[in-house]
Amino acid sequence: MSIKQVSIFxxxxxxxxxxxxxxxxxxxxxxxxxxxxxxxxxxxVRIICENPEEAEQRLKEADFVTTITDVFAVExxxxxxxxxxxxxxxxxxxxSVEYTYAFLSTKKEGSAYMIFRVNDxxxxxxxxxxxxxxxxxxxxxx
Amino acid sequence: xxxxxxxxxxxxxxxxxxxxxxxxxxxxxxxxxxxVEYYRKLMDEKGVKPEDVQTTADLYKLPFISKADLREAxxxxxxxxxxxxxxxxxxxxxxxxKRVVAFYTKEDVDLxxxxxxxxxxxAGGTKEDICQIAxxxxxxxxxxxxxxxxxxxxxxxxxxxxxxxxxxxxxMQDLKSTILCCTPSYAAYIGETLRDMGLTxxxxxxxxxxxxxxxxxxxxxxxxxxxxxIKAYDIYGLTESSGPGVAFECSAQKxxxxxxxxxxxxxxxxxxxxxxxxxxxxxxxxTSLTKKAFPLLRYRTRDICVLNREKCSCGRTFVRMTKxxxxxxxxxxxxxVNVFPSQIETVLLEQGYPPHYRIEVDRVNNSDTxxxxxxxxxxxxxxxxxxxxxxxxxxAGAIKTMLGISPKVHLVPAKTIERSEGKAVRVVDxxxxxx
Ligand SMILES: [Zn+2]
Numbered sequence: 001m002s003i004k005q006v007s008i009f010x011x012x013x014x015x016x017x018x019x020x021x022x023x024x025x026x027x028x029x030x031x032x033x034x035x036x037x038x039x040x041x042x043x044x045v046r047i048i049c050e051n052p053e054e055a056e057q058r059l060k061e062a063d064f065v066t067t068i069t070d071v072f073a074v075e076x077x078x079x080x081x082x083x084x085x086x087x088x089x090x091x092x093x094x095x096s097v098e099y100t101y102a103f104l105s106t107k108k109e110g111s112a113y114m115i116f117r118v119n120d121x122x123x124x125x126x127x128x129x130x131x132x133x134x135x136x137x138x139x140x141x142x
Numbered sequence: 143x144x145x146x147x148x149x150x151x152x153x154x155x156x157x158x159x160x161x162x163x164x165x166x167x168x169x170x171x172x173x174x175x176x177x178v179e180y181y182r183k184l185m186d187e188k189g190v191k192p193e194d195v196q197t198t199a200d201l202y203k204l205p206f207i208s209k210a211d212l213r214e215a216x217x218x219x220x221x222x223x224x225x226x227x228x229x230x231x232x233x234x235x236x237x238x239x240k241r242v243v244a245f246y247t248k249e250d251v252d253l254x255x256x257x258x259x260x261x262x263x264x265a266g267g268t269k270e271d272i273c274q275i276a277x278x279x280x281x282x283x284x285x286x287x288x289x290x291x292x293x294x295x296x297x298x299x300x301x302x303x304x305x306x307x308x309x310x311x312x313x314m315q316d317l318k319s320t321i322l323c324c325t326p327s328y329a330a331y332i333g334e335t336l337r338d339m340g341l342t343x344x345x346x347x348x349x350x351x352x353x354x355x356x357x358x359x360x361x362x363x364x365x366x367x368x369x370x371x372i373k374a375y376d377i378y379g380l381t382e383s384s385g386p387g388v389a390f391e392c393s394a395q396k397x398x399x400x401x402x403x404x405x406x407x408x409x410x411x412x413x414x415x416x417x418x419x420x421x422x423x424x425x426x427x428x429t430s431l432t433k434k435a436f437p438l439l440r441y442r443t444r445d446i447c448v449l450n451r452e453k454c455s456c457g458r459t460f461v462r463m464t465k466x467x468x469x470x471x472x473x474x475x476x477x478x479v480n481v482f483p484s485q486i487e488t489v490l491l492e493q494g495y496p497p498h499y500r501i502e503v504d505r506v507n508n509s510d511t512x513x514x515x516x517x518x519x520x521x522x523x524x525x526x527x528x529x530x531x532x533x534x535x536x537x538a539g540a541i542k543t544m545l546g547i548s549p550k551v552h553l554v555p556a557k558t559i560e561r562s563e564g565k566a567v568r569v570v571d572x573x574x575x576x577x
Contacts, residue, residue, distance in 0.1 A: 007525035009518060009555050037527050041552045044525055065518060065555040069525045098526050117526070 001125050001135040002070040004052035005115070008045040009065040012038050020045055023062060029055045032141050033103035033115060048073075048103070048115065050142050071117045072125055073136040076102075083114065086133065093127035095120055105141060113141065145393070147263040147295070148256070151403050152458045159459065162403055164197040166431040171195045171204070174437050177222040180215045181207075181439065198406060201429065201440070202417055206410075208442045212242045212382060221245055223435045233281040234381045244381050245435040251290065253432055257387030257401045258291025264392045264399070264456070265350040265375040267321050269296035274348075276310055276324035276332070277355070279303045283385025284355050288323040291387065297321070304328055307335045311346070318347040326358035326366065326374075333369030343371025352377050354386050357466065357484070359491055376465060383428050383438055389463050394455045397462030404432045407461060408440070409449055412470035420451045423480060425470040426463065444470045446482060474571065476503055476510045479547050483568050486514060486549075489540045494522065498559050504572040512549040514541065519556040 010016045017036065024031060024047070033048040049055050052068055059066040076082045090097060098117040105111040113136055118124045125135050146152045154162070172192040174181045184205045185191070194203055212220065221228075223245075230246040246254070262273065273292040277284030285303055292299040300319055302310055310332060313319060322329060329351055336346070348370055354377035366374045378398050379386035388405055389398035400407050409424040410417055418424045426443045445466035454462060468482025475481070487497050495516050502513040516537065518530070530553055538551040 005525075007523070009523050009530075011554055011558060039527055039531065042530065042554070044527065044530075046525065060520060063557045065520050065523050067520055067523045067525055098528070 001072060001137055002121055003048060003073050003115070003136070003138050005069045005071045005117070006047050006049060006052050006055050006059070007067050007069055008059060010043045010045060012041055012043045017043065017045065020064070023059070023064070027058050029058070033101065035101040037099065048141070069117060070121050071115050072121060073113045073115050073141065074128065074133060075136050076112045076114055086114070086128065089127050089131050089133070090118065090124055093123055095124040095127065107141060145263045145266055146458070147260040152260065152399070152460060154459055156459065159402055160198065163406060163431060167198055167201070167406065167429070168196050170431055170437055171439065173434070174222055174439055178220055180211070180219045201406060201408065204440050206415065206427065206440045206442050207438055209242065209382070209444070216241065217243050220436060222437055223247055228435050232283045232286065232381050232385060242382060247435045250384070250433050250435050253404060254287060254384040254387060255290030255294045257384070257404060258287045259294040260401065261352055261375070261377050261387055261390030262288070262291050262295055262297070262321065264390050265321065265352050266373070266393070267295060267297060267350065271297045271321050272300065272317060272319040273297045273321045273323060274300045274302055274310070274313060274319035276302045276304050276322060276328060283379065283381050284325070287379070287385040287387055288352065307332055308339070311336055311339065311341070314346040314348065320347055320349050322348050322351040322370070322372070324353060325355050326353040326362055327356060329353050329366045329370065329374070330362060333366055337369065343369070346371070348372045350375060354378055359488060361491060378463065380443060382441055383430050384433065388428065392454065392456035392458060396454065397450055397464055399454070399458050399460035399462055402460050405430055407449060407463065409447070412446070412473060420449045420461070423448050423467070426466070446470055446473065472569070474503060474569065476512050477547050479545060481512070481545055481547070485544050486541060489537070489544050490516060493537055493540055495537070496556070499568060500559050501569045502572065503569070510573070512547060513552060514549045515552045515554050515559060517556045517559055518553040
C-alpha cells in the first residue's frame with residue numbers, strides 16, 4: 001500500500017527550485033503533491049506523481065540527483081482531531097515520523113490527504129489498518 | 143622471507159652507509175663543480191666550494207636545484223660528461239611545462255637497472271620469474287627501467303609496453319608470466335578486462351606486480367591484488383634522477399626503501415628550505431651520488447612525504463619514504479597546519495564519494511576557515527535532511543582525522559562543481575583578498 005515518492009536533491013540557491021519544477025512541467029510529469037525541505041545549503045524536493053519510476057529515470061538522465069522513497073498516504077476525515085488520531089496510533093506502535101505533508105485531491109473533490117514518511121512503513125500501515133484507518137493507494141489519487 | 147639482490151649494500155650498517163655516502167658525495171660535488179657551468183655558478187653565488195662538502199653533514203651548504211633550473215638549462219646545460227660518453231636519454235612527458243631531458247652513461251644505465259633489479263627481488267622475484275613489462279617503452283623511463291632490471295636479474299622479460307590489453311592477457315595465459323610491471327591504473331584496467339573476458343586470477347600465473355609512476359591509493363592496491371590474485375608493490379622514481387627504482391617497496395609494505403648508496407634523501411620545509419628531521423612531513427629532496435651524465439645535487443622533487451629510519455622487518459637498512467602525499471606546489475597552510483588537496487581527495491575516495499570537490503579557505507575574525515564542497519550522487523542520496531546532515535558530519539570527521547583540523551563539509555548535487563579543462567581549480571583561497 002506504499003506510495004512511491006520521488007525526491008530530488010538541489011542546491012539551496014536562487015532559481016534551482018524554479019528550474020526543477022520547469023523540468024517536471026516540460027517533461028509532463030503530472031504532480032499530485034510537492035513539498036520542500038531545506039537547510040542552509042541544500043533543498044530536498046519531494047513529489048508524488050503518476051509514474052514515479054519514469055519520472056526518476058527522466059530526472060537521472062538530466063543529471064538530477066534523485067531517489068525513490070516509500071511513503072504512505074491517509075485520507076483525512078473532515079473532523080477535528082483526525083490527524084492527531086493517526087499520530088497517536090503511530091506513536092503507540094513505536095513508529096517515528098520523519099516528515100509529513102498534506103495535499104488536496106483533484107480526483108475526489110474535497111478530499112484531503114496526508115503523506116507520511118516513517119522509519120518503518122510496514123509497521124505503520126499495519127498499525128493503522130488494525131485501528132480501522134484506510135490507507136490510500138496509488139490509484140486512489142490518480 | 144628475506145629477498146635481497148645486493149644484501150651487503152641493502153642491509154649495510156649505518157657506519158658503512160655513511161662512509162660510502164660521504165666518499166661518494168665529496169667526489170660527486172667535485173665532478174659536478176668541475177664539469178657543469180650552470181652548477182658552478184649556483185655554488186659560487188652561494189659561496190660554496192667543492193672542498194666545503196666532505197660529508198653528508200655538509201649537504202645543507204649546497205644550493206637547491208629545481209625543475210625550473212632543468213628547464214632553463216635544457217637541453218645540454220646540466221650535462222656533466224662529454225656527449226660521446228652518453229648512451230641513452232629519457233624525458234618527462236612535458237604535461238606541466240617544457241620537457242626535461244636526462245642523460246645516461248653506460249655506467250649510469252647499469253646502476254639504474256641494478257636499482258630496478260633490487261625492486262623486483264624485493265617483490266619476490268628470482269631469475270626463474272617471467273616479467274611482463276607493460277609500462278610504456280621509449281622516452282618514458284618506466285619500460286626501460288624495469289626491462290633493464292628484469293634482464294639484470296636474469297628473468298625472461300616480455301617487452302609488451304602498455305596497451306593492447308587482450309594481447310597482454312593472452313601472453314599472461316600462454317607464457318605464464320609471474321610478475322607484472324606497469325602503472326597502477328593500467329594494472330587496475332587489466333584486472334577489469336580479465337573479469338570482462340570471463341577469466342579469474344586462477345586462469346593466469348601472476349604472483350606479484352610492481353606499480354609506480356603515478357599516485358595510487360590503498361583501496362586501489364586491494365582491488366588490484368584481488369582482481370589479479372597478486373601482491374602489489376609500489377615503486378618510486380623520477381626521470382630527473384634516473385627513473386623508477388629510486389625507492390621500492392619490500393614485503394613489509396610499510397614505505398619504500400630509498401637506494402641510499404645512489405641517493406641521499408632530505409626532507410625540507412617547502413616554504414623556508416629548512417632541513418627537517420626524520421618523521422617530519424615535508425618536501426623530498428634528492429642528491430644523486432653516482433650518476434655521472436646528469437647528476438643532480440639537492441633536487442627538489444615537489445613530492446611531500448615523510449622519511450622513516452626505524453628498522454624494517456625485512457632487514458634492509460635503507461631509509462623508507464612514505465608514498466607521496468601531495469605536491470608542495472599545492473600546499474596550503476590552514477591554522478598553522480600543512481594541508482594538501484590530495485589528502486582530502488584520499489578521504490573522499492575512502493568514504494565512497496567521487497573525487498569532485500572544491501576547497502574554500504577564508505579568514506573570519508582572524509581565524510582560518512576550511513569549507514569543502516563535495517558532490518553527492520543519486521546512489522548515496524537518501525531523502526531526509528537529517529541523513530544528509532549526518533553524512534556531512536561523518537565526512538567532516540574523517541577529514542579531521544586525516545588533516546588534524548576540522549572542515550565544514552557541504553554536500554552539493556553531483557555534476558554541479560565546475561569542471562575545467564585540464565587541471566581542475568579545486569582550491570579557492572580567499573584569504574589573499576584580505577591581505
Ligand atoms: Zn623493508
